[in-house]
Amino acid sequence: MINHFNCFKTTIIRPRVISIDSIDSTNRKTKELLVQGESEGLIVTARTQTAGRGRKDRSWYSPIGGLYFSIALKPRIGPEQAPLLGLLSACAVARGIRSLGVENVRLKWPNDVLVQQHKIAGILSESIQVDDNHLRIVVGIGVNQNCPVSEMSEHLRWPTTSIIDELGKETSIEALLCSIVNEMDELLQAVENDSSYAVVLEEWRRVSSTLGTRVRIYEDEKTTDGIAKDIGEDGSLIVETDEGLMKVVSGDVAHLGGME
Numbered sequence: 001m002i003n004h005f006n007c008f009k010t011t012i013i014r015p016r017v018i019s020i021d022s023i024d025s026t027n028r029k030t031k032e033l034l035v036q037g038e039s040e041g042l043i044v045t046a047r048t049q050t051a052g053r054g055r056k057d058r059s060w061y062s063p064i065g066g067l068y069f070s071i072a073l074k075p076r077i078g079p080e081q082a083p084l085l086g087l088l089s090a091c092a093v094a095r096g097i098r099s100l101g102v103e104n105v106r107l108k109w110p111n112d113v114l115v116q117q118h119k120i121a122g123i124l125s126e127s128i129q130v131d132d133n134h135l136r137i138v139v140g141i142g143v144n145q146n147c148p149v150s151e152m153s154e155h156l157r158w159p160t161t162s163i164i165d166e167l168g169k170e171t172s173i174e175a176l177l178c179s180i181v182n183e184m185d186e187l188l189q190a191v192e193n194d195s196s197y198a199v200v201l202e203e204w205r206r207v208s209s210t211l212g213t214r215v216r217i218y219e220d221e222k223t224t225d226g227i228a229k230d231i232g233e234d235g236s237l238i239v240e241t242d243e244g245l246m247k248v249v250s251g252d253v254a255h256l257g258g259m260e
Contacts, residue, residue, distance in 0.1 A: 015071075048064050073184075081197060083123055088197070096183055109228070114209055
């Protein structure tokens with residue numbers, strides 16, 4: 001059943017929400033519905049996922065109490081710019097979490113949202129060719145909201161926090177969903193008005209926890225250390241290494257703690 005929430009305040013996106021109690025993956029379901037004829041603005045939410053995924057097919061732990069949803073978007077400007085929708089979504093998630101009163105929300109390249117170096121949310125962007133002429137982007141978002149870390153699995157990959165741990169109280173999942181989608185819509189308006197992702201890239205740089213930090217890059221079974229200097233116009237991470245500047249497109253990044 002498609003729900004129309006009253007708290008959406010959007011101009012570009014026409015949100016239509018399908019709420020599911022439990023599902024393997026909201027991204028998988030969203031892609032399935034796009035192939036069947038659904039369009040931009042479709043949102044699939046779940047109270048829990050049994051096979052939630054992160055980057056590189058890692059599992060995303062999805063206990064009841066978190067916000068888990070996927071949204072279908074059209075590429076803006078051109079298909080080659082589609083990966084930047086992941087950075088745009090990260091900025092929107094950070095805005096939404098801050099709107100609840102959480103402080104020190106930062107972004108880790110390419111798809112993590114942190115509070116004090118502890119992961120509070122993640123984003124997974126996937127492209128799907130619906131037909132010969134239409135590419136769609138499915139952005140999956142998972143936020144640790146009303147699920148205390150003390151009740152989560154002991155085998156989480158990264159240091160983790162949640163909104164309830166940060167604020168000491170439960171917050172509205174529906175309000176956070178609407179806030180994130182409204183912020184995505186505002187950023188998409190800026191992209192369309194400027195025919196550029198410059199506004200998104202500048203905001204990402206301002207709230208980044210990665211830039212200026214010593215990092216270790218894991219790419220193609222090779223590790224490289226350096227200083228994260230910038231992000232490119234294509235969303236890649238530019239790292240200064242002993243051998244010179246390195247452009248990271250799809251590798252994993254670990255923060256080593258030291259600043260430039």
